[in-house]
Amino acid sequence: xxxxxxxxxxxxxxxxxxxxxxxxxxxxxxxxxxxxxxxxxxxxxxxxxxxxxxxxxxxxxxxxxxxxxxxxxxxxxxxxxxxxxxxxxxxxxxxxxxxxxxxxxxxxxxxxxxxxxxxxxxxxxxxxxxxxxxxxxxxxxxxxxxxxxxxxxxxxxxxxxxxxxxxxxxxxxxxxxxxxxxxxxxxxxxxxxxxxxxxxxxxxxxxxxxxxxxxxxxxxxxxxxxxxxxxxxxxxxxxxxxxxxxxxxxxxxxxxxxxxxxxxxxxxxxxxxxxxxxxxxxxxxxxxxxxxxxxxxxxxxxxxxxxxxxxxxxxxxxxxxxxxxxxxxxxxxxxxxxxxxxxxxxxxxxxxxxxxxxxxxxxxxxxxxxxxxxxxxxxxxxxxxxxxxxxxxxxxxxxxxxxxxxxxxxxxxxxxxxxxxxxxxxxxxxxxxxxxxxxxxxxxxxxxxxxxxxxxxxxxxxxxxxxxxxxxxxxxxxxxxxxxxxxxxxxx
Numbered sequence: 001x002x003x004x005x006x007x008x009x010x011x012x013x014x015x016x017x018x019x020x021x022x023x024x025x026x027x028x029x030x031x032x033x034x035x036x037x038x039x040x041x042x043x044x045x046x047x048x049x050x051x052x053x054x055x056x057x058x059x060x061x062x063x064x065x066x067x068x069x070x071x072x073x074x075x076x077x078x079x080x081x082x083x084x085x086x087x088x089x090x091x092x093x094x095x096x097x098x099x100x101x102x103x104x105x106x107x108x109x110x111x112x113x114x115x116x117x118x119x120x121x122x123x124x125x126x127x128x129x130x131x132x133x134x135x136x137x138x139x140x141x142x143x144x145x146x147x148x149x150x151x152x153x154x155x156x157x158x159x160x161x162x163x164x165x166x167x168x169x170x171x172x173x174x175x176x177x178x179x180x181x182x183x184x185x186x187x188x189x190x191x192x193x194x195x196x197x198x199x200x201x202x203x204x205x206x207x208x209x210x211x212x213x214x215x216x217x218x219x220x221x222x223x224x225x226x227x228x229x230x231x232x233x234x235x236x237x238x239x240x241x242x243x244x245x246x247x248x249x250x251x252x253x254x255x256x257x258x259x260x261x262x263x264x265x266x267x268x269x270x271x272x273x274x275x276x277x278x279x280x281x282x283x284x285x286x287x288x289x290x291x292x293x294x295x296x297x298x299x300x301x302x303x304x305x306x307x308x309x310x311x312x313x314x315x316x317x318x319x320x321x322x323x324x325x326x327x328x329x330x331x332x333x334x335x336x337x338x339x340x341x342x343x344x345x346x347x348x349x350x351x352x353x354x355x356x357x358x359x360x361x362x363x364x365x366x367x368x369x370x371x372x373x374x375x376x377x378x379x380x381x382x383x384x385x386x387x388x389x390x391x392x393x394x395x396x397x398x399x400x401x402x403x404x405x406x407x408x409x410x411x412x413x414x415x416x417x418x419x420x421x422x423x424x425x426x427x428x429x430x431x432x433x434x435x436x437x438x439x440x441x442x443x444x445x446x447x448x449x450x451x452x453x454x455x456x457x458x459x460x461x462x463x464x465x466x467x468x469x470x471x472x473x474x475x476x477x478x479x480x481x482x483x484x485x486x487x488x489x490x491x492x
Contacts, residue, residue, distance in 0.1 A: 012207050012259040015279060019166055019189070020206040022285040023197040029161040033287035035475060036441075037157040037164075040103055042472045043295055043448050044114040045490065046455035047102040048095035049078045050372070053458070057098040060235055061091045072133060074126040077490035078459055085126040089191075089245045093118025094238030099372050100354050103436075104294045104303035105164075106336070106404065106412060107282075109171035111183040113289060116163035118241030119191035120156055121487065123198050123248075127151045128483035147200035153486050154479035159194045161290045166190040168289030172282025172407075177221060177340075179275055184240040185218035191244030199248055208257025212247045214269045215261055226343055229352040292410060295436030297448045299370035304337035305360045307431035308414035312364025314429050315416060319365055323384055325420045329392045330428075331361060332415040334400040342394050350375035361416060362388040403432070410437070460492075 029037075051057045062081055063069070074088035075081065081091060093115055096102050103114045128151040148155065167190040176185055192213040196206045219239075223232040251257070262269050262279060270276060294303060301309050308331060319326065333342075343356040353359045353375045362385045363374045373379060400413040417428040435444045449469070456465035468489060471478060478486075 010260045012211075012257075013262045015262060015281065016207045016210050016259070017203075018281060018285070019193050019210055020203050022166065023162060023193040023206055024203060025162075029158060030287040030291065033161045033290040034157050034479075036290050036293060037160045038472055038475050038478060039445055039448055040114055040160060040164075040290070040293065040295070041117070041157070042452045042469075043297065044096050044102050044117050045077055046452035047097075047099055048092065049459045049490075050101065050455045051095040051098035052078045054098065054372075056231060057095060057234070060094055060238075063087060072126075072129045074122040074129070075487045075491045077121075077487070078492060080492050083122075085122040086242050086245045086249070088122035088126070089118040090235075090238040090242035091118075092121050092238070093187075093241035094235040097237040098234045099300045100234070100302060101296050101300035101372070104296060105168045105171055105289060106294065106303060106410065107168070107171040108173055108175040108405075109177060109183050109186065110303075110336070110340075111167055111171055111186055112237065113164040113167045113187075113190070113293065114160070115184070115187045115237035116167065116191045116194065116241060117160065118238055119195045119244045120159045120163060120198070121483075122241070123195045123245060124151050124156055124159070124483040125487040127198070128485075128487075132484065151198075151483045152479060153481045153483060155198065156483060156486075157479065159198055161287055162197075163190040163194045164289040164293060165285050165287065166193055168293075169282050169285055170279070173280040174274075174277075174282075176218060176274075179273065180221055181218040181273060182221045182224065182236060184236045187237050187240040188213050188216065188244050191241045192247050195245050196248040196251055199252055201248065201252055204257075205251045205254075207259075208255065209247050209251035211257040211259065211261040212250065212255075213244065215258060216243065216247075217269070217273055223351075224340070224355065226345070226352065227348075229355060230349065231351050233351055233355075292438050294410075294412070294434065294438075295444060295448055297436050297444055297451050298434075300354065300372050301360045301370055302341055302355050303434070304334070304341055304412060305357050305414070306434040306436070307412055308333065308337075308357060308361050308416060309364045309370050310431045310434060311414055311416035311429040312361045313368055313370075314431075315418060315426055316365055316368035318426055319418055320368065322420060323366065323388065325422070326388065326391055326418055327421050328419040329361070329365075329388065330415075330417045330419070331357065331392055331394045332397050332400070332417075332428075332430075333357065333394060334404045334413060335396055336401075336404060337414070338394060338396055344389070347380065350377075353380060357394065358389040358392045359385065361392070365418075400432075412437075 073082040076091040167186040196209040341357040403411040411432045413432040415430040419425045
């Protein structure tokens, strides 16, 4: 006869309390982290503004019920939408992720920590706008006891550092992709912790909200892999940030949490979804992830392929007039790239192509550049692309794989060498660190600034674009701005 089940309510899982304590911490981030967050904000907004030009993205935006409006809602940059913070988080999270052009974090798990700006900007703009009203957030005054008197852009930058840290440190030791789960789980966890704290939630409320975020489980990675690759991967982060804000608001009503959501025998997340393994924090929570973050600033390519495309662009002048003489292209890469973007056979849509190492490399060799337009059907129909893909051989360099996981290197190495019909070959071009890497920060930030300026100019026109770019030139002035004043500058 089995022993009866104990119904004694356990204390919260230690991971929940660690994340809640960090979300509430008043310890200021490092100066490097705040400065990097400033440029991360500019870059992420640029990515979102660029995405608005794509009808497949734009059709998903706006109120759930067309034509409905909300007073003093959160704004969606580049649009006239004013939405409740839950839907605004979806819209912002969707536009910043749509083109696969925002920042990246690579470890045992992968992801794009600036996805969390969907929740951060929606919540802080909503709070800031309502703080200017006669009865700010009146419906929540009975639940919220710790709300700041004024929400500024410093709060946004600090929240970015914290969301990056939570998502990125959880990714260091925990590979959700190896059990078939999508990394947007970590976006929901990070956004839930930070959004609840921004809304003035108590430690208990943050723990409760986080327990609900883990209870939701995770989306499968099906939509990221052949033969099912599709556009859901472009709005999955918006979905995660939207859910995070909803869970934060639910927790603020005093809704109960589930303290052993991770560790409960049989029914907890670890047993149900993580094959019984313990979810670990890979290092103490601080400012590490924002300091180390990778920017996609030259071209919109899945990050494991960034250096391969850079190699291809270096080779472009030497092969562009000899494409039909190529017999073999050797791509040397790291294990993670092979696992997720090594694809042969038909590619069915832009989402499929921007996650194909061979396709992106072929574009770099043929055109000497890579833009979002190169993933569209009109260019994908160019027969030279599949002709080059057919000659490609992908292999792993074990040292590249080791350096990828080395916390002091965090390289994303790729090499490309091309062989011709007459027996000659190009040199083997190797790039270990992409231009968006911390080791190339001084080289990369000016490129990031140009990327942002071009995106703003294309959408708003040159005079206004210059005004928007100037918002980021002085960090002290940026930090002092009320959030609603900043967000109003990006509204149309």
